[in-house]
Amino acid sequence: MMQAGLWAATQVSMDHPTTGPPTEEDFSEVLTQVHEGFELCTLAGPAFSWLRRSLGLAEEDYQAALGPGGPYLQFLSTSKSKASFFLSHDQRFFLKTQRRREVRALLAHLPRYVQHLQRHPHSLLARLLGVHSLRVARGKKEFFIIMLSVFYPAGRISERYDIKGCEVSRWVEPAPEGSPLVLVLKDLNFQGKTIDLGPQRSWLIHQMELDTAFLRELNVLDYSLLMAFQRLHEDERGPGSSLIFRTARSVRGAQSPEEPGSQNRRLLPDSPNALHILDGPEQRYFLGLVDLATVYGLRKRLEHLWKTLRYPGRTFSTVSPARYARRLCQWVEAHTE
Structure with missing residues (x-):
C-alpha cells in the first residue's frame, strides 16, 4: 500500500x-x-x-x-x-x-x-x-x-549508538552475546569508550558546532547523534589504502557565497553514504544528527520544569536549545581523540 x-x-x-x-x-x-x-x-x-x-x-x-x-x-x-x-x-x-x-x-x-x-x-x-x-x-x-539511513551500508557494523549527551533514560540492556537482535544503545552504554578519529577530530567538533548552532536558531532540541562503528580491514587503513578520496558537494550545483574553509568541507571516502562516514586509524564511523523536529514550546518548557523536580542533580534531554546544543558538543569533545 x-x-x-x-x-x-x-x-x-x-x-x-x-x-x-x-x-x-x-x-x-x-x-x-x-x-x-x-x-x-x-x-x-x-x-x-x-x-x-x-x-x-x-x-x-x-x-x-x-x-x-x-x-x-x-x-x-x-x-x-x-x-x-x-x-x-x-x-x-x-x-x-x-x-x-x-x-x-x-x-x-x-x-x-x-x-x-x-x-x-x-x-x-x-x-x-x-x-x-x-x-x-x-x-x-x-x-x-x-x-x-545513517547506518548504510550496514554489513560490517558492530555497534550502534543514539547519543543525546545526558543520563536520564539513556541506558539500554544489551542483547545477549550471540543474539541476532540488533539494538541501538545509548549514552550510558558508551561510558569508558572513545572515538578515535585522528586528524578528523577537529573537523567533527567544528561541524557539530555549526550544525547545533543552526538547530539552536530553529529553537529545536531532543535531537540525537547517531553513531555506528565498523572495523577497517588492513587494506583500508592509512594513506596507502585502496580507498580513493574525493571532494564532493552534498548539494550539487548550489551556489553559495561562502568560501570552502567556512563551509567546513572535508575529504569524503569514495564509498556509499560518504556524507555520514568518517574514517579513523582503526575504525570507520557512521555519524549523523537525526530527529530534528522537536521545538522548545510550552509543552517542552513544562516538561523541563517537571523533570527538574523529578531528577534533581541529574542531566536529562528536555532543556533549552542553547543548553542542549552546548552539552552535546561537549560530549563529542570529551569522547573523541
Whole structure:
C-alpha cells in the first residue's frame, strides 16, 4: 500500500522535474493521490525532489527502493516516542512515522534547512528526502518522513549508538552475546569508550558546532547523534589504502557565497553514504544528527520544569536549545581523540 503510493508519488516528480532551486510555492505544495483503499499525500514534493537530485540520487533508484520491488524491513527501536521505523528493502532509506506537530515544524524549517545544506555541504544533519501522509479508507491520517539511513551500508557494523549527551533514560540492556537482535544503545552504554578519529577530530567538533548552532536558531532540541562503528580491514587503513578520496558537494550545483574553509568541507571516502562516514586509524564511523523536529514550546518548557523536580542533580534531554546544543558538543569533545 505505502510502497505503491510512494512509487506513484515519485513518478509525478519524474514526469514533472523541477528546473531550479525550490520556490516558495514548492515548499508549500501538497499533492494528494487517491488509490484503491487508501490516500497518499506528498508534502513539499518539488522541494524534496530537488534535494534528492542535488544529492546525486536518481529518481529511478529512489522509486525502485521504495516501490513494490521488495518488502520494507521493520526496525526495532529503543525510542520512547512510539514511532514506527522501517528500512527500504535495500536498507538505504529510513522511514519513520511522525506526529502532526513535528511535520509542521519540519516543513516550516525546510527552506532554512535547504540553505544550511547549501552553506555547509558536508553537514552532519540527516538528509531528509520526503514527507508524506497516508490515510487508509476513512481512518486517521498518519504522517511519515523518509531520509537517508545513517547506518548504510550496514554489513560490517558492530555497534550502534543514539547519543543525546545526558543520563536520564539513556541506558539500554544489551542483547545477549550471540543474539541476532540488533539494538541501538545509548549514552550510558558508551561510558569508558572513545572515538578515535585522528586528524578528523577537529573537523567533527567544528561541524557539530555549526550544525547545533543552526538547530539552536530553529529553537529545536531532543535531537540525537547517531553513531555506528565498523572495523577497517588492513587494506583500508592509512594513506596507502585502496580507498580513493574525493571532494564532493552534498548539494550539487548550489551556489553559495561562502568560501570552502567556512563551509567546513572535508575529504569524503569514495564509498556509499560518504556524507555520514568518517574514517579513523582503526575504525570507520557512521555519524549523523537525526530527529530534528522537536521545538522548545510550552509543552517542552513544562516538561523541563517537571523533570527538574523529578531528577534533581541529574542531566536529562528536555532543556533549552542553547543548553542542549552546548552539552552535546561537549560530549563529542570529551569522547573523541
